[in-house]
Amino acid sequence: MAAATALAASRRGLRTMLLSFGTSRGLGTAFGLEAPLFSGPRGVPVGINDQLSLHEVDVAEELRLGWNSGQGGLAALVGSGLERVSAEEVAVTAEAAHIVTLLRLGEYVREQRHDLIVVDCPSTSEALQLLNTVSAMSWYARKQQAPTQPGRKARLLAASLHGAEASLEVRDRLKAVDELLHNPEVTTLRLVTSADTASVQETQRAYTFFNLHGAAVDCVVINRLAPDGEGADAELSRVQQPHVEKLRGVFSGVLLLEVSRQVGDVVGEVPLEAFAEQLYQGEDPVRLGEPQPLLGLRKDAVDAYLLEVRLPFVTKGEVELSRRGEEFVIQVGGVRRNVVLPRMVAQLPTSGARMEGDRLIVSFQKERGV
Template identity: 85%
Template sequence: MARIILVSGSGGAGKSSVAAATALAASRRGVRTMVLSFGVSRGLSAAFGVEVPLFSGPRGVPVGINDHLSLHEVDVAEELRRGWNSGQGGLAALVAGGLERVSAEEVAVTAEAAHVVTLLRLGEYVREQRHDLIVVDCPSTSEALQFLNTVSAMSWYARKQQAPAQPGRRARLMAASLQGAEASLEVRDRLKAVDELLHNPEVTTVRLVTSADTASVQESQRAYMHFNLHGLAVDCVVINRLGPAQAQQAHVEKLKAAFTDVLVLKVPHQDGEVVGEKPLEAFAEQLYQGEDPVKLGEPQPMLGLRKDAVDVYLLEVRLPFVAKSDIELSRRGEEFVIQVGGARRNVVLPRMVALLPTSGAHMEGDRLIVSFQKERGV
């Protein structure tokens, strides 16, 4: 099973440099590595010094960097065209918004379509078993969370198909897409399999990249909480582009104090651009100090639902930096909703738990613990 490292964080913090350097360092150890990204920025190609045509030439194909490393910047439109199967099949049903006889060229490449296609490509690389490590250069934190929550969001819409129509074009299109997806069990199962890998801390961890400034410190704390809320393991925080300024050092101390339970790595500001293999190797050496970039830190095990006694179940979710007063909880049948600020997670309860009433909720340190218990005398 391939190991997956997701590199995310605040915009402009140097995520692509960290992703490229991590992949290159692993490949130098003989690890068969794929580094991939999606979007139009082509940041990975720039980091490796790979020149790509501005608007023409082959798109969305893997590029060999060395004997153990390949680079793939996923071109969503090309992936759609290649996997369309003459306008039919599971992929067409999933992203064509429920429309019939639509060609790949006619489909608008929405964020939802990009996320689905990238997840399918990631799953294909895992199934091929040609790589020991897959490093994903994710977008900035908010889009990365949408990407990682794609399957959960789709499942939510699927459960609401029988409910009154949701307002808004996006909701209608998503619901229509899911009606098509139900006809394609293979695509649905492939997406579910990838989602399970992403939420397995033994397979997938997040590497959070940030800068040493006030806004980035707070954004990193929020991002860490969001990843934990959605059941994703963070293995380290990378503080990038550090200079000698006293103000930056103060922010570094804040970050170290905030992330006492996570490995914190620091990288000084580079004199020149981190472009090409030699600069990337120097960057990786400063980042990892000769340590194995794959086996890094010990991410805390993800929490979840467990049986505590007869007809008593506990749901535990790690919510760092959160006070009980910041949390809103609600119950809608088989769904238990946890909301912190603008972040929300809908936890689908197993049938045996959904039949039990919610009996209480409290915080123990940074853990939210919710209990479900059969009422006495019932």
């Protein structure tokens, strides 16, 4: 899906970078690039055509290139006391992988050599972790600095937001990327699902969790639908149809695209172009529709503010709320968002919370007579 979208955009003259992270290395194969299983070029951009490049991020290679280089302070990512450790010795954790990916993404944005960057995420959970990386790091850094906990040590990577000059540089670069990822005018997400019970539920959960974290979704793609036919295809189509109808119903406010299961492997530019044409029907693959505007904190009256978060498919009883000082926590299922309230709101008590449709509305208001 990501490969076809990036290729279609490049055919329209957009200078496009297709970025992926994880260990699958499947995008190169999608373009017909043959490489040895474990050797060959690692973590370098590959030109697909005059307008399209592919970069499969290699975390170990990024660490090797950036470690103690003075261009980002990657040594600060894994805490202090590692000045004498070489990049080859560093354990590659999930947190480090996400941070390296964000730094690489930020580098491409700063270079301004591309009109479009398509990021292929290996899974919903990986995408959520990537979106939440900077927020999570900031939380641990705040706890590390809290005066009431002088002896507590923050976990891995917390030090990358405070302390040394290189560490501060990393913080600033990550914050800049994080702001772009949560800006619906710059970044939108595209969910890909299948017409079966598990996939439908997973897509609903993903849509809820991305909204919880303030990320905009511009469309949902139903992939691998049975083509018109007889026999097994007709039976599969009959089984899929109720799930398709459910997706059309629950995502009625979101652009929904449907694409049939492909007969053979979609490998190479010609098959990818055919797939993109079937998917987008000649429309611009980048500007498909306007995502729903994101909500946030707004002033309601004198000494009164409202925090609004869109939580589709969620009832009030499924939302857990808590607060400690300036930090307001919203949890749905196993996913949590920590909202740091600005000073003018943090000094106000929480006066109530309610669900209006798919919106959670939390009130902060000065007590009468105070």
